[in-house]
Amino acid sequence: MGDALEDMLVTPVEMAAIDKDAADSGIDSFSLMRSAGLAVSAAALRLFPAGLRFVVLCGPGNNGGDGYVAAEALAESGAQVALYILGDADKLRGDAARACKGCRLAGLPVEAYEPQAGDIVVDALFGAGLARDLPGVAQTIIKRVSASRIPVLAVDLPSGIDGRSGEVRGASFTATHTVTFMAAKPGHVLMPGRQSCGTLEVFDIGIPTRLVAARASDLRINGPADWRHYSRGLDAGTHKYKRGHLAVLSGGPTSTGAARLSAAAGLVAGAGLVTLGSPPEALAANASHLTAIMLKEVGSAADLAEWLRDKRLNTFVLGPGFGVGKKARDFALMLCDRALVLDADGMSSFQQGREELFDKIAGNGGQVVMTPHEGEFARLFPEIAADAALSKIEKAQAAARLSHAVIIYKGPDTVVAAPSGRAVVNVNAPPWLATAGSGDVLAGIIGAHLAQGFPAFEAAAAAVWRHGEAGICAGRALTAERLVENIPPLA
Numbered sequence: 077m078g079d080a081l082e083d084m085l086v087t088p089v090e091m092a093a094i095d096k097d098a099a100d101s102g103i104d105s106f107s108l109m110r111s112a113g114l115a116v117s118a119a120a121l122r123l124f125p126a127g128l129r130f131v132v133l134c135g136p137g138n139n140g141g142d143g144y145v146a147a148e149a150l151a152e153s154g155a156q157v158a159l160y161i162l163g164d165a166d167k168l169r170g171d172a173a174r175a176c177k178g179c180r181l182a183g184l185p186v187e188a189y190e191p192q193a194g195d196i197v198v199d200a201l202f203g204a205g206l207a208r209d210l211p212g213v214a215q216t217i218i219k220r221v222s223a224s225r226i227p228v229l230a231v232d233l234p235s236g237i238d239g240r241s242g243e244v245r246g247a248s249f250t251a252t253h254t255v256t257f258m259a260a261k262p263g264h265v266l267m268p269g270r271q272s273c274g275t276l277e278v279f280d281i282g283i284p285t286r287l288v289a290a291r292a293s294d295l296r297i298n299g300p301a302d303w304r305h306y307s308r309g310l311d312a313g314t315h316k317y318k319r320g321h322l323a324v325l326s327g328g329p330t331s332t333g334a335a336r337l338s339a340a341a342g343l344v345a346g347a348g349l350v351t352l353g354s355p356p357e358a359l360a361a362n363a364s365h366l367t368a369i370m371l372k373e374v375g376s377a378a379d380l381a382e383w384l385r386d387k388r389l390n391t392f393v394l395g396p397g398f399g400v401g402k403k404a405r406d407f408a409l410m411l412c413d414r415a416l417v418l419d420a421d422g423m424s425s426f427q428q429g430r431e432e433l434f435d436k437i438a439g440n441g442g443q444v445v446m447t448p449h450e451g452e453f454a455r456l457f458p459e460i461a462a463d464a465a466l467s468k469i470e471k472a473q474a475a476a477r478l479s480h481a482v483i484i485y486k487g488p489d490t491v492v493a494a495p496s497g498r499a500v501v502n503v504n505a506p507p508w509l510a511t512a513g514s515g516d517v518l519a520g521i522i523g524a525h526l527a528q529g530f531p532a533f534e535a536a537a538a539a540v541w542r543h544g545e546a547g548i549c550a551g552r553a554l555t556a557e558r559l560v561e562n563i564p565p566l567a
């Protein structure tokens with residue numbers, strides 16, 4: 077599969093349009109179903125050589141059609157196969173009906189399936205067409221199979237996972253392995269869907285890349301291909317001022333650690349210079365912990381205005397440990413004409429009065445990155461957070477459109493979205509990144525990228541990826557300090 081499809085995410089609606097375009101262009105749709113079913117049977121034989129019996133569960137649509145092709149291919153290979161059907165096989169239509177006719181096995185109603193030791197379940201109940209909660213009988217079988225701990229190979233998506241959002245529709249299989257076709261779907265990478273897929277295999281069933289690319293929106297799995305071109309290697313003649321100057325604003329004397337973590341991460345991530353702007357009462361606490369990072373007294377809005385007269389100082393991180401309130405609001409509004417990472421308290425300070433911030437960002441061309449976790453997102457964008465019809469990707473996109481900022485909606489499935497709708501979903505973050513100060517480190521990495529001249533979206537996406545890699549390198553016993561030490565070089 078070419079580079080173009082590797083990291084692409086295609087929604088079920090887009091995939092249906094791609095199928096239709098493929099058929100309209102003269103490609104035989106049954107040959108696509110055949111390729112899909114054969115890929116599933118090959119995966120079953122490859123992954124479960126010790127399986128005693130393949131139990132293929134077929135649903136009422138084309139996902140079931142793939143299942144019939146797989147069942148026939150498995151039987152043809154000499155494996156022991158049992159077929160169970162959800163609904164009435166006589167009501168199958170089109171390619172699925174043809175696949176069913178071509179399958180030598182007689183099917184039993186799915187509710188009759190009793191798991192046996194040595195079974196491998198091939199789940200072809202529902203795929204991309206799942207439109208509502210699973211019918212009760214499917215939920216019962218899923219619970220039965222899950223309780224028996226029988227391995228499940230999912231066709232396209234584990235049944236019950238919504239391909240658009242990753243949400244569970246009533247119940248879902250937890251698969252050992254999922255074989256999907258042409259491109260991954262949002263439901264494979266968003267939680268909780270991602271956890272239900274096991275290993276994900278994207279199989280090329282032969283739809284031309286140009287047909288897939290023509291329908292796909294600007295939605296991808298985060299990876300170096302999206303931002304590598306902004307990562308300039310260091311030329312021998314560089315100097316620290318060329319590598320960008322990052323300024324991080326510290327909170328008061330009892331909450332200085334968060335800003336120092338951001339500053340340290342910024343320096344390791346490649347900013348040539350990092351200065352911590354500190355209120356006078358926290359200067360001593362900060363000074364006692366800093367060496368390579370410079371320190372400057374910035375207590376009031378007047379101090380900040382004076383500092384900002386230096387136009388070369390173009391990148392700021394505001395929020396970690398800063399304190400919620402008017403000072404944070406005043407500072408943020410003053411910094412909107414620079415590149416700004418607005419994190420933590422910096423965002424929470426705008427729970428009321430967000431319009432003024434969003435207007436300022438819009439007026440200044442939008443080099444602002446905001447980094448809400450779920451709680452902060454609900455504080456700043458309550459109406460978007462509460463809209464149950466939206467996926468996490470769609471929520472991040474709506475927030476970016478509204479705020480004119482690049483949004484990093486954090487979590488195990490961090491989404492980075494730009495006001496244009498461009499978005500990536502991150503998949504390399506290990507769960508032990510959920511530790512105090514981890515978000516502060518991320519803010520510093522974003523700042524380093526902005527200081528080096530990355531556009532806001534690429535700065536954010538590259539930082540989220542590097543943060544995940546740092547977590548992997550640091551290993552399980554992670555502290556935020558160790559995370560900083562393990563930030564890898566930019567790809």
Ligand SMILES: NC(=O)C1=CN([C@@H]2O[C@H](COP(=O)(O)OP(=O)(O)OC[C@H]3O[C@@H](n4cnc5c(N)ncnc54)[C@H](OP(=O)(O)O)[C@@H]3O)[C@@H](O)[C@H]2O)[C@@H](O)CC1
Pocket residue numbers: 091095108109112135136137138139140141142201202203204205206207208209210211231232233257258281283
């Ligand atoms: N991508 C590709 O190139 C290729 C894709 N292929 C395969 O096609 C699959 C998509 O097929 P699909 O559109 O027929 O959808 P699928 O998931 O089988 O289910 C839809 C059926 O279930 C019904 N239904 C829906 N929800 C329901 C519910 N909760 N409870 C009860 N019923 C429900 C719905 O009918 P409805 O009642 O909504 O009219 C419909 O009958 C895809 O996952 C992949 O495996 C390959 O064959 C070849 C190429």
Ligand SMILES: Nc1ncnc2c1ncn2[C@@H]1O[C@H](COP(=O)(O)OP(=O)(O)O)[C@@H](O)[C@H]1O
Pocket residue numbers: 420449486487488489490505506507508509510511512513514515516517518543
């Ligand atoms: N379960 C998880 N798996 C992977 N990454 C996670 C998980 N939970 C949180 N993270 C990441 O860890 C970081 C935590 O940031 P944040 O919530 O702001 O914490 P803090 O305020 O303590 O720094 C974010 O980058 C987030 O995406």
Ligand SMILES: [K+]
Pocket residue numbers: 139199200201202203230231232233234235
């Ligand atoms: K399925």
